[in-house]
Amino acid sequence: GAVVSxxxxxxxxxxxxxxxxxxxxxxxxxxxxxxxxxxxxQSLMLMATSNEGSKATYEQGVEKDKFLINHASLTLSTLxxxxxxxxxxxxxxxxAAPPGLAGVTDTQYFGPGTRLTVL
Amino acid sequence: AQSVTQLDSHVxxxxxxxxxxxxxxxSSYSPSLFWYVQHPNKxxxxxxxxxxxxxxxxxxxxxxxxxxxxxxxxxxxxxxxxMSDAAEYFCVCWDNFNKFYxxxxxxxxxxx
Numbered sequence: 526g527a528v529v530s531x532x533x534x535x536x537x538x539x540x541x542x543x544x545x546x547x548x549x550x551x552x553x554x555x556x557x558x559x560x561x562x563x564x565x566x567q568s569l570m571l572m573a574t575s576n577e578g579s580k581a582t583y584e585q586g587v588e589k590d591k592f593l594i595n596h597a598s599l600t601l602s603t604l605x606x607x608x609x610x611x612x613x614x615x616x617x618x619x620x621a622a623p624p625g626l627a628g629v630t631d632t633q634y635f636g637p638g639t640r641l642t643v644l
Numbered sequence: 645a646q647s648v649t650q651l652d653s654h655v656x657x658x659x660x661x662x663x664x665x666x667x668x669x670x671s672s673y674s675p676s677l678f679w680y681v682q683h684p685n686k687x688x689x690x691x692x693x694x695x696x697x698x699x700x701x702x703x704x705x706x707x708x709x710x711x712x713x714x715x716x717x718x719x720x721x722x723x724x725x726x727m728s729d730a731a732e733y734f735c736v737c738w739d740n741f742n743k744f745y746x747x748x749x750x751x752x753x754x755x756x
Contacts (some may be wrong), residue, residue: 569734576726638686
């Protein structure tokens with residue numbers, strides 16, 4: 526149980542184009558989803574917290590107009606990298622957290638990640 | 645403020661020998677703590693979690709971790725390393741509100 530998928534797993538795009546990454550919780554409903562970015566040989570950096578039906582909360586330094594997040598349903602969140610540039614190349618990982626007894630769970634389940642390469 | 649420190653960026657052990665990956669945390673609250681493993685180009689897999697129940701937590705693949713409040717530590721151990729354990733390991737702290745704090749990661753190398 527608790528499977529999270531991401532699509533696509535790898536995408537290569539030209540500079541200036543936009544790329545959408547999907548994150549789905551396959552066997553549970555996720556009230557909260559998180560988007561992370563991971564640079565080579567580094568830890569995960571939280572970009573934003575996405576709550577179903579409301580606006581995402583972005584971490585300091587993350588441009589919300591560049592990284593558009595939509596959490597339209599309890600099983601799907603999308604991250605759109607707008608007008609991508611080579612410096613946006615990275616490994617993007619989402620995680621989903623099912624609701625807990627107190628409303629927020631303390632366990633997140635990670636997707637397999639999406640490698641974005643911008644030429 | 646919450647923070648997580650993984651004391652070793654790289655650990656190298658021989659197959660069949662014990663594994664120790666160290667993690668210290670700083671938290672204003674009674675934390676929930678996790679260990680995740682990441683294989684190359686993969687997402688993170690939950691190994692185990694501590695949420696204020698038993699201080700010795702057993703996880704998957706023979707891993708376990710002990711929560712020591714007096715030392716603010718949550719070290720990950722395994723009695724006997726396998727080649728398949730080679731990966732990167734992350735210690736994570738949940739602030740009991742809405743945010744997870746990641747350690748910088750420890751890369752485990754297992755020599756044959």
